[in-house]
Amino acid sequence: MQKIIIVGATSGIGREMARLYAGAGHLVGATGRRQELLYTLQLEFPNHVITECFDITGPGATAHLESLTRKLGGLDLLVYSAGWGEIMDSLDWAVDKGTVDVNVNGFLEAVHFAWRIFVDQGHGHLVTLSSIASIRGNRHSPAYSAAKAFQSTYFEGLSIKARHMKIPLYLTDVQPGFVDTQMAKGPGRFWVAPPEKAARQILQAINRRRWRVYVTHRWWIIAKIAKWIPSWLYHRIG
Structure with a gap:
Protein backbone atom coordinates (compact mmCIF):
# COMPACT_ATOMS: atom_id res chain seq x y z
CA MET A 1 0.00 0.00 0.00
CA GLN A 2 1.46 3.31 -1.13
CA LYS A 3 1.04 6.57 0.76
CA ILE A 4 0.18 9.25 -1.76
CA ILE A 5 -0.47 13.00 -1.63
CA ILE A 6 -2.34 14.59 -4.54
CA VAL A 7 -2.20 18.38 -4.48
CA GLY A 8 -5.32 19.57 -6.27
CA ALA A 9 -7.69 16.62 -5.87
CA THR A 10 -11.05 18.36 -5.65
CA SER A 11 -11.90 17.99 -9.33
CA GLY A 12 -10.66 16.98 -12.75
CA ILE A 13 -7.67 14.71 -13.28
CA GLY A 14 -6.44 15.00 -9.68
CA ARG A 15 -9.75 13.78 -8.28
CA GLU A 16 -9.90 10.86 -10.72
CA MET A 17 -6.34 9.87 -9.80
CA ALA A 18 -7.31 9.94 -6.13
CA ARG A 19 -10.31 7.72 -6.84
CA LEU A 20 -8.23 5.22 -8.80
CA TYR A 21 -5.51 5.00 -6.16
CA ALA A 22 -7.99 4.74 -3.28
CA GLY A 23 -10.02 2.16 -5.15
CA ALA A 24 -6.86 0.07 -5.56
CA GLY A 25 -6.32 0.07 -1.79
CA HIS A 26 -3.70 2.80 -1.47
CA LEU A 27 -3.82 5.53 1.19
CA VAL A 28 -4.44 8.91 -0.43
CA GLY A 29 -3.98 12.36 1.05
CA ALA A 30 -6.19 14.70 -0.98
CA THR A 31 -5.74 18.48 -0.88
CA GLY A 32 -7.65 21.39 -2.34
CA ARG A 33 -9.39 24.67 -1.56
CA ARG A 34 -13.00 23.38 -1.60
CA GLN A 35 -13.85 21.51 1.59
CA GLU A 36 -17.19 20.20 0.33
CA LEU A 37 -15.56 18.43 -2.63
CA LEU A 38 -12.86 16.91 -0.43
CA TYR A 39 -15.59 15.74 1.94
CA THR A 40 -17.50 13.89 -0.80
CA LEU A 41 -14.27 12.21 -1.91
CA GLN A 42 -13.58 11.09 1.65
CA LEU A 43 -17.14 9.77 1.99
CA GLU A 44 -16.63 7.67 -1.13
CA PHE A 45 -13.44 6.07 0.26
CA PRO A 46 -13.61 6.51 4.06
CA ASN A 47 -10.81 4.01 4.75
CA HIS A 48 -8.45 5.17 2.03
CA VAL A 49 -8.77 8.96 1.69
CA ILE A 50 -7.56 11.57 4.18
CA THR A 51 -8.07 15.23 3.38
CA GLU A 52 -6.48 18.57 4.19
CA CYS A 53 -8.20 21.71 2.95
CA PHE A 54 -5.83 24.58 2.07
CA ASP A 55 -4.57 26.79 -0.74
CA ILE A 56 -1.13 25.70 -1.97
CA THR A 57 -0.30 29.37 -2.66
CA GLY A 58 -1.31 30.53 0.82
CA PRO A 59 0.72 30.84 4.02
CA GLY A 60 1.38 27.60 5.85
CA ALA A 61 1.11 25.32 2.81
CA THR A 62 4.15 23.31 3.88
CA ALA A 63 2.73 22.93 7.39
CA HIS A 64 -0.46 21.49 5.88
CA LEU A 65 1.58 19.05 3.78
CA GLU A 66 3.52 18.01 6.88
CA SER A 67 0.25 17.47 8.76
CA LEU A 68 -1.14 15.34 5.96
CA THR A 69 2.05 13.27 5.78
CA ARG A 70 1.81 12.55 9.51
CA LYS A 71 -1.80 11.45 9.09
CA LEU A 72 -0.77 9.13 6.25
CA GLY A 73 2.12 7.74 8.26
CA GLY A 74 4.68 8.59 5.56
CA LEU A 75 4.94 9.51 1.91
CA ASP A 76 5.86 7.50 -1.20
CA LEU A 77 4.38 9.57 -4.03
CA LEU A 78 3.43 13.22 -4.44
CA VAL A 79 1.40 14.40 -7.43
CA TYR A 80 1.15 18.12 -8.19
CA SER A 81 -2.17 18.40 -10.00
CA ALA A 82 -3.01 21.98 -9.03
CA GLY A 83 -3.11 24.37 -11.96
CA TRP A 84 -4.71 27.59 -13.10
CA GLY A 85 -4.74 29.92 -16.09
CA GLU A 86 -7.07 32.10 -18.13
CA ILE A 87 -7.46 33.00 -21.79
CA MET A 88 -6.83 36.73 -22.29
CA ASP A 89 -6.98 39.10 -25.26
CA SER A 90 -4.84 41.63 -23.37
CA LEU A 91 -2.36 41.32 -20.55
CA ASP A 92 -3.89 41.22 -17.09
CA TRP A 93 -1.49 41.49 -14.14
CA ALA A 94 -3.83 39.80 -11.66
CA VAL A 95 -4.33 36.80 -13.96
CA ASP A 96 -0.63 36.46 -14.75
CA LYS A 97 0.33 36.72 -11.09
CA GLY A 98 -2.28 34.13 -10.08
CA THR A 99 -1.07 31.82 -12.83
CA VAL A 100 2.53 32.04 -11.62
CA ASP A 101 1.53 31.70 -7.97
CA VAL A 102 -0.18 28.36 -8.59
CA ASN A 103 1.94 26.89 -11.38
CA VAL A 104 5.38 28.05 -10.20
CA ASN A 105 5.41 29.14 -6.55
CA GLY A 106 2.93 26.57 -5.24
CA PHE A 107 4.55 23.92 -7.41
CA LEU A 108 8.00 24.70 -6.00
CA GLU A 109 6.79 24.60 -2.40
CA ALA A 110 5.20 21.17 -2.83
CA VAL A 111 8.17 19.76 -4.75
CA HIS A 112 10.74 20.99 -2.21
CA PHE A 113 8.66 19.52 0.60
CA ALA A 114 8.49 16.07 -1.00
CA TRP A 115 12.09 16.15 -2.25
CA ARG A 116 13.44 16.57 1.28
CA ILE A 117 11.42 13.60 2.50
CA PHE A 118 12.38 11.38 -0.43
CA VAL A 119 16.08 12.17 -0.19
CA ASP A 120 16.10 11.54 3.56
CA GLN A 121 14.30 8.20 3.26
CA GLY A 122 16.14 7.17 0.10
CA HIS A 123 13.17 6.66 -2.22
CA GLY A 124 10.07 8.33 -3.61
CA HIS A 125 8.28 9.50 -6.73
CA LEU A 126 7.36 13.05 -7.78
CA VAL A 127 4.78 13.75 -10.48
CA THR A 128 3.67 17.04 -12.01
CA LEU A 129 0.83 17.70 -14.42
CA SER A 130 2.34 20.33 -16.67
CA SER A 131 0.80 20.76 -20.13
CA ILE A 132 1.30 20.32 -23.84
CA ALA A 133 1.17 24.15 -23.76
CA SER A 134 4.61 24.11 -22.12
CA ILE A 135 6.30 23.34 -25.46
CA ARG A 136 5.90 26.77 -27.11
CA GLY A 137 4.73 30.27 -26.26
CA ASN A 138 1.01 30.96 -26.52
CA ARG A 139 -0.56 34.35 -27.30
CA HIS A 140 -3.85 33.35 -25.64
CA SER A 141 -2.21 32.69 -22.26
CA PRO A 142 1.53 33.42 -22.31
CA ALA A 143 1.95 33.17 -18.53
CA TYR A 144 0.33 29.73 -18.45
CA SER A 145 2.61 28.36 -21.18
CA ALA A 146 5.66 29.86 -19.51
CA ALA A 147 4.72 28.56 -16.06
CA LYS A 148 4.08 25.05 -17.36
CA ALA A 149 7.40 25.19 -19.24
CA PHE A 150 9.03 26.01 -15.90
CA GLN A 151 7.53 22.85 -14.41
CA SER A 152 8.72 20.63 -17.26
CA THR A 153 12.23 22.09 -17.39
CA TYR A 154 12.58 21.99 -13.62
CA PHE A 155 11.50 18.35 -13.54
CA GLU A 156 14.01 17.44 -16.22
CA GLY A 157 16.77 18.99 -14.11
CA LEU A 158 15.58 17.19 -10.97
CA SER A 159 15.35 13.91 -12.86
CA ILE A 160 19.00 14.24 -13.88
CA LYS A 161 19.93 15.21 -10.31
CA ALA A 162 18.12 12.17 -8.90
CA ARG A 163 19.82 9.86 -11.40
CA HIS A 164 23.24 11.10 -10.30
CA MET A 165 22.29 10.53 -6.65
CA LYS A 166 21.82 6.84 -7.53
CA ILE A 167 18.80 6.29 -5.32
CA PRO A 168 15.31 5.13 -6.37
CA LEU A 169 13.89 8.66 -6.60
CA TYR A 170 11.77 9.04 -9.73
CA LEU A 171 10.13 11.98 -11.49
CA THR A 172 7.34 12.00 -14.06
CA ASP A 173 6.37 15.04 -16.12
CA VAL A 174 2.84 14.57 -17.46
CA GLN A 175 1.94 16.81 -20.41
CA PRO A 176 -1.82 16.57 -21.02
CA GLY A 177 -3.51 17.86 -24.12
CA PHE A 178 -7.19 18.78 -23.90
CA VAL A 179 -9.00 17.02 -21.05
CA ASP A 180 -12.66 17.67 -20.27
CA THR A 181 -12.07 19.79 -17.16
CA GLN A 182 -12.41 23.47 -16.21
CA MET A 183 -8.84 23.99 -17.45
CA ALA A 184 -9.72 23.00 -21.03
CA LYS A 185 -10.05 26.51 -22.43
CA GLY A 186 -9.48 28.29 -25.68
CA PRO A 187 -10.58 27.95 -29.30
CA GLY A 188 -10.12 24.92 -31.54
CA ARG A 189 -10.27 22.17 -28.93
CA PHE A 190 -9.82 18.64 -30.28
CA TRP A 191 -8.99 15.16 -29.00
CA VAL A 192 -10.72 16.10 -25.73
CA ALA A 193 -10.36 13.17 -23.32
CA PRO A 194 -12.52 12.40 -20.28
CA PRO A 195 -10.67 12.85 -16.95
CA GLU A 196 -11.06 9.14 -16.16
CA LYS A 197 -9.14 8.12 -19.28
CA ALA A 198 -6.41 10.69 -18.65
CA ALA A 199 -6.04 9.51 -15.04
CA ARG A 200 -5.72 5.86 -16.07
CA GLN A 201 -2.96 6.68 -18.56
CA ILE A 202 -1.13 8.78 -15.96
CA LEU A 203 -1.20 5.95 -13.43
CA GLN A 204 0.22 3.59 -16.04
CA ALA A 205 3.08 6.02 -16.72
CA ILE A 206 3.79 6.38 -13.00
CA ASN A 207 3.84 2.60 -12.54
CA ARG A 208 6.31 2.33 -15.42
CA ARG A 209 8.41 5.18 -13.97
CA ARG A 210 8.25 7.15 -17.20
CA TRP A 211 9.97 10.51 -16.87
CA HIS A 235 4.43 33.01 -35.12
CA ARG A 236 2.00 33.41 -38.02
CA ILE A 237 -0.42 30.71 -36.94
CA GLY A 238 0.09 30.65 -33.13
Missing part, protein backbone atom coordinates in the same frame (compact mmCIF):
# COMPACT_ATOMS: atom_id res chain seq x y z
CA ARG A 212 7.70 12.19 -19.44
CA VAL A 213 4.35 11.18 -20.89
CA TYR A 214 1.77 12.82 -23.15
CA VAL A 215 -1.91 12.34 -22.24
CA THR A 216 -3.71 11.03 -24.10
CA HIS A 217 -0.91 9.19 -25.88
CA ARG A 218 -1.57 10.59 -29.35
CA TRP A 219 -0.66 14.08 -28.14
CA TRP A 220 2.98 13.13 -28.69
CA ILE A 221 2.26 13.85 -32.37
CA ILE A 222 1.32 17.44 -31.52
CA ALA A 223 4.35 17.71 -29.24
CA LYS A 224 6.68 16.68 -32.07
CA ILE A 225 5.07 19.08 -34.54
CA ALA A 226 5.13 21.97 -32.06
CA LYS A 227 8.82 21.42 -31.29
CA TRP A 228 9.97 21.33 -34.89
CA ILE A 229 7.69 23.79 -36.66
CA PRO A 230 9.80 26.80 -37.80
CA SER A 231 9.41 29.96 -35.72
CA TRP A 232 8.46 32.09 -38.72
CA LEU A 233 5.51 29.80 -39.37
CA TYR A 234 4.54 29.25 -35.75
Whole structure:
Protein backbone atom coordinates (compact mmCIF):
# COMPACT_ATOMS: atom_id res chain seq x y z
CA MET A 1 0.00 0.00 0.00
CA GLN A 2 1.46 3.31 -1.13
CA LYS A 3 1.04 6.57 0.76
CA ILE A 4 0.18 9.25 -1.76
CA ILE A 5 -0.47 13.00 -1.63
CA ILE A 6 -2.34 14.59 -4.54
CA VAL A 7 -2.20 18.38 -4.48
CA GLY A 8 -5.32 19.57 -6.27
CA ALA A 9 -7.69 16.62 -5.87
CA THR A 10 -11.05 18.36 -5.65
CA SER A 11 -11.90 17.99 -9.33
CA GLY A 12 -10.66 16.98 -12.75
CA ILE A 13 -7.67 14.71 -13.28
CA GLY A 14 -6.44 15.00 -9.68
CA ARG A 15 -9.75 13.78 -8.28
CA GLU A 16 -9.90 10.86 -10.72
CA MET A 17 -6.34 9.87 -9.80
CA ALA A 18 -7.31 9.94 -6.13
CA ARG A 19 -10.31 7.72 -6.84
CA LEU A 20 -8.23 5.22 -8.80
CA TYR A 21 -5.51 5.00 -6.16
CA ALA A 22 -7.99 4.74 -3.28
CA GLY A 23 -10.02 2.16 -5.15
CA ALA A 24 -6.86 0.07 -5.56
CA GLY A 25 -6.32 0.07 -1.79
CA HIS A 26 -3.70 2.80 -1.47
CA LEU A 27 -3.82 5.53 1.19
CA VAL A 28 -4.44 8.91 -0.43
CA GLY A 29 -3.98 12.36 1.05
CA ALA A 30 -6.19 14.70 -0.98
CA THR A 31 -5.74 18.48 -0.88
CA GLY A 32 -7.65 21.39 -2.34
CA ARG A 33 -9.39 24.67 -1.56
CA ARG A 34 -13.00 23.38 -1.60
CA GLN A 35 -13.85 21.51 1.59
CA GLU A 36 -17.19 20.20 0.33
CA LEU A 37 -15.56 18.43 -2.63
CA LEU A 38 -12.86 16.91 -0.43
CA TYR A 39 -15.59 15.74 1.94
CA THR A 40 -17.50 13.89 -0.80
CA LEU A 41 -14.27 12.21 -1.91
CA GLN A 42 -13.58 11.09 1.65
CA LEU A 43 -17.14 9.77 1.99
CA GLU A 44 -16.63 7.67 -1.13
CA PHE A 45 -13.44 6.07 0.26
CA PRO A 46 -13.61 6.51 4.06
CA ASN A 47 -10.81 4.01 4.75
CA HIS A 48 -8.45 5.17 2.03
CA VAL A 49 -8.77 8.96 1.69
CA ILE A 50 -7.56 11.57 4.18
CA THR A 51 -8.07 15.23 3.38
CA GLU A 52 -6.48 18.57 4.19
CA CYS A 53 -8.20 21.71 2.95
CA PHE A 54 -5.83 24.58 2.07
CA ASP A 55 -4.57 26.79 -0.74
CA ILE A 56 -1.13 25.70 -1.97
CA THR A 57 -0.30 29.37 -2.66
CA GLY A 58 -1.31 30.53 0.82
CA PRO A 59 0.72 30.84 4.02
CA GLY A 60 1.38 27.60 5.85
CA ALA A 61 1.11 25.32 2.81
CA THR A 62 4.15 23.31 3.88
CA ALA A 63 2.73 22.93 7.39
CA HIS A 64 -0.46 21.49 5.88
CA LEU A 65 1.58 19.05 3.78
CA GLU A 66 3.52 18.01 6.88
CA SER A 67 0.25 17.47 8.76
CA LEU A 68 -1.14 15.34 5.96
CA THR A 69 2.05 13.27 5.78
CA ARG A 70 1.81 12.55 9.51
CA LYS A 71 -1.80 11.45 9.09
CA LEU A 72 -0.77 9.13 6.25
CA GLY A 73 2.12 7.74 8.26
CA GLY A 74 4.68 8.59 5.56
CA LEU A 75 4.94 9.51 1.91
CA ASP A 76 5.86 7.50 -1.20
CA LEU A 77 4.38 9.57 -4.03
CA LEU A 78 3.43 13.22 -4.44
CA VAL A 79 1.40 14.40 -7.43
CA TYR A 80 1.15 18.12 -8.19
CA SER A 81 -2.17 18.40 -10.00
CA ALA A 82 -3.01 21.98 -9.03
CA GLY A 83 -3.11 24.37 -11.96
CA TRP A 84 -4.71 27.59 -13.10
CA GLY A 85 -4.74 29.92 -16.09
CA GLU A 86 -7.07 32.10 -18.13
CA ILE A 87 -7.46 33.00 -21.79
CA MET A 88 -6.83 36.73 -22.29
CA ASP A 89 -6.98 39.10 -25.26
CA SER A 90 -4.84 41.63 -23.37
CA LEU A 91 -2.36 41.32 -20.55
CA ASP A 92 -3.89 41.22 -17.09
CA TRP A 93 -1.49 41.49 -14.14
CA ALA A 94 -3.83 39.80 -11.66
CA VAL A 95 -4.33 36.80 -13.96
CA ASP A 96 -0.63 36.46 -14.75
CA LYS A 97 0.33 36.72 -11.09
CA GLY A 98 -2.28 34.13 -10.08
CA THR A 99 -1.07 31.82 -12.83
CA VAL A 100 2.53 32.04 -11.62
CA ASP A 101 1.53 31.70 -7.97
CA VAL A 102 -0.18 28.36 -8.59
CA ASN A 103 1.94 26.89 -11.38
CA VAL A 104 5.38 28.05 -10.20
CA ASN A 105 5.41 29.14 -6.55
CA GLY A 106 2.93 26.57 -5.24
CA PHE A 107 4.55 23.92 -7.41
CA LEU A 108 8.00 24.70 -6.00
CA GLU A 109 6.79 24.60 -2.40
CA ALA A 110 5.20 21.17 -2.83
CA VAL A 111 8.17 19.76 -4.75
CA HIS A 112 10.74 20.99 -2.21
CA PHE A 113 8.66 19.52 0.60
CA ALA A 114 8.49 16.07 -1.00
CA TRP A 115 12.09 16.15 -2.25
CA ARG A 116 13.44 16.57 1.28
CA ILE A 117 11.42 13.60 2.50
CA PHE A 118 12.38 11.38 -0.43
CA VAL A 119 16.08 12.17 -0.19
CA ASP A 120 16.10 11.54 3.56
CA GLN A 121 14.30 8.20 3.26
CA GLY A 122 16.14 7.17 0.10
CA HIS A 123 13.17 6.66 -2.22
CA GLY A 124 10.07 8.33 -3.61
CA HIS A 125 8.28 9.50 -6.73
CA LEU A 126 7.36 13.05 -7.78
CA VAL A 127 4.78 13.75 -10.48
CA THR A 128 3.67 17.04 -12.01
CA LEU A 129 0.83 17.70 -14.42
CA SER A 130 2.34 20.33 -16.67
CA SER A 131 0.80 20.76 -20.13
CA ILE A 132 1.30 20.32 -23.84
CA ALA A 133 1.17 24.15 -23.76
CA SER A 134 4.61 24.11 -22.12
CA ILE A 135 6.30 23.34 -25.46
CA ARG A 136 5.90 26.77 -27.11
CA GLY A 137 4.73 30.27 -26.26
CA ASN A 138 1.01 30.96 -26.52
CA ARG A 139 -0.56 34.35 -27.30
CA HIS A 140 -3.85 33.35 -25.64
CA SER A 141 -2.21 32.69 -22.26
CA PRO A 142 1.53 33.42 -22.31
CA ALA A 143 1.95 33.17 -18.53
CA TYR A 144 0.33 29.73 -18.45
CA SER A 145 2.61 28.36 -21.18
CA ALA A 146 5.66 29.86 -19.51
CA ALA A 147 4.72 28.56 -16.06
CA LYS A 148 4.08 25.05 -17.36
CA ALA A 149 7.40 25.19 -19.24
CA PHE A 150 9.03 26.01 -15.90
CA GLN A 151 7.53 22.85 -14.41
CA SER A 152 8.72 20.63 -17.26
CA THR A 153 12.23 22.09 -17.39
CA TYR A 154 12.58 21.99 -13.62
CA PHE A 155 11.50 18.35 -13.54
CA GLU A 156 14.01 17.44 -16.22
CA GLY A 157 16.77 18.99 -14.11
CA LEU A 158 15.58 17.19 -10.97
CA SER A 159 15.35 13.91 -12.86
CA ILE A 160 19.00 14.24 -13.88
CA LYS A 161 19.93 15.21 -10.31
CA ALA A 162 18.12 12.17 -8.90
CA ARG A 163 19.82 9.86 -11.40
CA HIS A 164 23.24 11.10 -10.30
CA MET A 165 22.29 10.53 -6.65
CA LYS A 166 21.82 6.84 -7.53
CA ILE A 167 18.80 6.29 -5.32
CA PRO A 168 15.31 5.13 -6.37
CA LEU A 169 13.89 8.66 -6.60
CA TYR A 170 11.77 9.04 -9.73
CA LEU A 171 10.13 11.98 -11.49
CA THR A 172 7.34 12.00 -14.06
CA ASP A 173 6.37 15.04 -16.12
CA VAL A 174 2.84 14.57 -17.46
CA GLN A 175 1.94 16.81 -20.41
CA PRO A 176 -1.82 16.57 -21.02
CA GLY A 177 -3.51 17.86 -24.12
CA PHE A 178 -7.19 18.78 -23.90
CA VAL A 179 -9.00 17.02 -21.05
CA ASP A 180 -12.66 17.67 -20.27
CA THR A 181 -12.07 19.79 -17.16
CA GLN A 182 -12.41 23.47 -16.21
CA MET A 183 -8.84 23.99 -17.45
CA ALA A 184 -9.72 23.00 -21.03
CA LYS A 185 -10.05 26.51 -22.43
CA GLY A 186 -9.48 28.29 -25.68
CA PRO A 187 -10.58 27.95 -29.30
CA GLY A 188 -10.12 24.92 -31.54
CA ARG A 189 -10.27 22.17 -28.93
CA PHE A 190 -9.82 18.64 -30.28
CA TRP A 191 -8.99 15.16 -29.00
CA VAL A 192 -10.72 16.10 -25.73
CA ALA A 193 -10.36 13.17 -23.32
CA PRO A 194 -12.52 12.40 -20.28
CA PRO A 195 -10.67 12.85 -16.95
CA GLU A 196 -11.06 9.14 -16.16
CA LYS A 197 -9.14 8.12 -19.28
CA ALA A 198 -6.41 10.69 -18.65
CA ALA A 199 -6.04 9.51 -15.04
CA ARG A 200 -5.72 5.86 -16.07
CA GLN A 201 -2.96 6.68 -18.56
CA ILE A 202 -1.13 8.78 -15.96
CA LEU A 203 -1.20 5.95 -13.43
CA GLN A 204 0.22 3.59 -16.04
CA ALA A 205 3.08 6.02 -16.72
CA ILE A 206 3.79 6.38 -13.00
CA ASN A 207 3.84 2.60 -12.54
CA ARG A 208 6.31 2.33 -15.42
CA ARG A 209 8.41 5.18 -13.97
CA ARG A 210 8.25 7.15 -17.20
CA TRP A 211 9.97 10.51 -16.87
CA ARG A 212 7.70 12.19 -19.44
CA VAL A 213 4.35 11.18 -20.89
CA TYR A 214 1.77 12.82 -23.15
CA VAL A 215 -1.91 12.34 -22.24
CA THR A 216 -3.71 11.03 -24.10
CA HIS A 217 -0.91 9.19 -25.88
CA ARG A 218 -1.57 10.59 -29.35
CA TRP A 219 -0.66 14.08 -28.14
CA TRP A 220 2.98 13.13 -28.69
CA ILE A 221 2.26 13.85 -32.37
CA ILE A 222 1.32 17.44 -31.52
CA ALA A 223 4.35 17.71 -29.24
CA LYS A 224 6.68 16.68 -32.07
CA ILE A 225 5.07 19.08 -34.54
CA ALA A 226 5.13 21.97 -32.06
CA LYS A 227 8.82 21.42 -31.29
CA TRP A 228 9.97 21.33 -34.89
CA ILE A 229 7.69 23.79 -36.66
CA PRO A 230 9.80 26.80 -37.80
CA SER A 231 9.41 29.96 -35.72
CA TRP A 232 8.46 32.09 -38.72
CA LEU A 233 5.51 29.80 -39.37
CA TYR A 234 4.54 29.25 -35.75
CA HIS A 235 4.43 33.01 -35.12
CA ARG A 236 2.00 33.41 -38.02
CA ILE A 237 -0.42 30.71 -36.94
CA GLY A 238 0.09 30.65 -33.13
